[in-house]
Amino acid sequence: MKPASPPRENPAYLIRRHGAALSYGLLLTLVLAALALFTPGLKAAMLRLDFTGNPVNIAPGWTPVQATHLGDTMVNVPDIAGSGYNFTFGHVATYDNGVPAQPLTRSGFYNFGRLANSHDFVLSGLTPGQSVALYACAAWDGNGAGGYVVYGDNAPAGIQAQTLGNPGTNPTLENFTFIGTAIADETGAVTGSLHGRTGAGMDSEGQVGAFVFLPTQTITASAGENGTISPAGAVGVTAGQNQEFTITANSGFHVADVLVDGVSVGAVGTYTFTAVNADHTISASFAANTTLYTINATAGANGSITPSGAVSANLGVTLPFTITPDPGYEIASVLVDGIPIGAVSAHSFVNVTANHTISASFAQKTYDIEAIVGANGSISPAGTSSVNHGEAFEYFITAAEGYYVAEVLVDGISVGPVESYYFPEVTADHTVEVSFDNRTRLYLDFTTAGSPTAGGWTAVSANYVTNTPLASVGDINGLGHGFSFSNVGSYDNNQTWEPLTRSGFYTFGAAANTHPHVFTVTGMNAGQTVSLYACSTWDGNTAGGYVVFGDSGPAGVKAWTNGTPGANPRLGNLTLIGTAVSDSSGKVSGSLHGRNGVDTTVEGQVGAFVFIMEQGGTPPVNPYPGWASSPPNNLTDDDALPGADPDFNGVSNLLEFALNGSPISGSSAGLSGGKLATLGTETGVMTFTAAVRSDAIFSVDGNRMKASVDGMVYTVEAAGDLGDWGGPVVTEVTGADATAIQAGLPDPEAGWIYKSFRTSGTAAANARRFLRVVVE
Secondary structure: OOOOOOOOOOOEEEEEOOOEOOOHHHHHHHHHHHHHOOOOOOOOOOEEEEEEOOOOOOOOOOEEEEOOEOOOEEEEEOOHHHOOOEEEEEEEEEEEOOOOOOOOOOEEEEEOOHHHOOOEEEEEOOOOOOEEEEEEEOOOOOHHHEOEEEEHHHOOOOEEOOOOOOOOOOOOHHHOEEEEEEEOOOOOEEEEEEOEOOEOOOOOOOEEOEEEEEEEEEEEEEEOOOEEEEOOEEEEEEOOOOEEEEEEEOOOEEEEEEEEOOEEEEOOOEEEEEOOOOOEEEEEEEEEOOOEEEEEEEEOOOEEEEOOEEEEEEOOOEEEEEEEEOOOEEEEEEEEOOEEOOOOOEEEEOOOOOOEEEEEEEEEOEEEEEEEEOOOEEEEOOEEEEEEOOOOEEEEEEEOOOOEEEEEEEOOEEOOOOOEEEEOOOOOOEEEEEEEEOOEEEEEEEEEOOOOOOOOOEEEEEOEOOOEEEEEEOOHHHOOOEEEEEEEEEEEOOOOOOOOOOEEEEOOOOOOOOOOOEEEEEOOOEOOEEEEEEEOEOOEHHHEOEEEEHHHOOOOEEOOOOOOOOOOOOHHHOEEEEEEEOOOOOOEEEEEOEOOEOOOOOOOEEOEEEEEEOOOOEOOOOHHHHHHHOOOOOOOHHHHOOOOOOOOOOOOHHHHHHOOOOOOOOOOOOOEEEEEEEEOOEEEEEEEEEEEEOOOOOEEEOOEEEEEEOOEEEEEEEEOOOOOEOOOOEEEEOHHHHHHHHOOOOOOOOOEEEEEEEEOOOOOOOOOOEEEEEEO
8 A cells, every 4th residue: 555645734725616706704714714723622633653762853743652761661642742542552662773863763662572572552532433544664773673563454464664765854654664454443442563573473573663643534525406526425534635525516507605614615616625634524505607707817838827718707706716837937927807917826806797817927947056166276157157947057166276176065065075066957046165275184984894985085994893903094095194093993883874973993992091092194294284183983972082182182082073974074074183293204193082081991982084284394304314323323424325235234224224124234134034824714824024114004006015104115015936026915914813923023123013914825725925025
């Protein structure tokens, strides 16, 4: 059964009439009668029950029905919203996912105790024999958990409650599953029951987020002699729906009057009850025709007038006309007896005593698109453009030399740093606002591996719900910057339309004194100013961690998400944490802490970072000269050059510096070497370990791994034979496997750390494999 159209919030009547008079006195009577429909005591057309554990963020017009959080509850809602109907639900509990933008699917009831309890619901206060349709939706953990609901004519197996489409903050009946229709018993009650997600009688949890009950109302329609009304008799109307009646006079007669609930609405030819919320009556009477007049109604191209043509009107009637433009057009002018009366959409001839004419003309709609552009760039076309309805329109955005497009807002919503924007079909006014920037921005999205990322953001992945000793990414967007984050885990709530707040990193091990949760950005000038923005993530702002960075102070700043980032987040959705100045090596650092403050033993998390780097600073200090000239090396003149080999061991100074070797000891050629290791369940895996500069962050470069640090580039590559380097794929070994490989190696000096790498496969599967590190 197709769901009924959603009712209007307030009942009203739509009157379309043909061929009879309606005096001002009758109009006043009609208005008073319509106002009477709003008086207390009438039963609601649509009973909307939102099952929740917390009566906040309830959609307008919905009645919150509360149960105990994760505990057994018998709920009872008497006189629902003053309707006179009562609702009870037995042995249910509630749960809330904390997403206020999902008012119905956010929280819901489930069958507490499963088969150990009965989970019956009752709607009472009905008229015996009255039919009631029921709709339901699934709740907090998705359609797959929607319970089977047994109700009325849907058979003992029931129907599973599903949520259709995205209810958002304004759910309609189309978002619900039709369950069935029941007939009220002799006490005026209908009943049903909730069951598990795998079916009635199954020992599984099932849940519902909301019910919508639609009681049937009766409209009794009758007609006097010399005419008919259609439909006639007792007409059943599902609550909230519209019902139209057509009144037709026999030949030689006309409609004299129509009474609705005993009140005249005039000599109308049709009458529509809208959003029916109570029983009604409608009756029509007819009279013999007397004098007839003609009203000639015409419409130009791209619109219509109703009724049209030569319309007959009895003496003294009031005859309304409706003017409707085609899509994309608007009313240009309406002439009555040749005189303009404006671009009106309706006109009535009151108390007709003569012939008349009415004509309408139409014009194509146009819309304004305003382009607002900031300094250091342009947009074409500029200013305000007028566009015809339905036409396409495109903008092209150009940044000045040295600048880039920072953000484009369309109607106030970010569409990212795009260089063009296309309206495929203009049907309203719009604004396009563009800003430019010359500062470097690093957009980092903390996520689980394989999860989608917003356009322009760099994914930084960590292990799912476990410790990642060092999550890192190198050469971000080809800008030469590296990022690393220590001792973090990751989590994803699977809400793919929220790329930043969907998933994120958390302080694995909770308190900072259990694991250090330090992040580092490298590759800047020395003394360069860097601002950091962060947002909260998967379980809400309250879980946002405190971030210590630069001038934020030792207490840090809590990461919050401002507004709703959606699919195209903007900087305004993030929290400004602080501003730092890079050290002499071009590095800035910070740390993540618990949601209750620095060093608290509770988890804290972030969903994304944005680093904004001001221009300026000086080239970073290269530590090589100091290493070469300082004790114990004390190299001078040509011996201090990177390509020199003062200890004659065949290894250059640069390679000794890169691998923590000694340039003055012929027996020291750097800390590096390969071995066959056991990695997880694999045995005989070819690995290579080297001591590298501690800020080196390796990233994938084809089949190789590369890192840029301290003026050098490390490249780790493999070969199947010594003439084909870069053929086999090289990956970095991390975690417990790396610790096991590096066990027993001599400790590197301060400023160096070990990194281990591997090729795919094992020694048994690979006839020959070679691994090496190249430093340039």
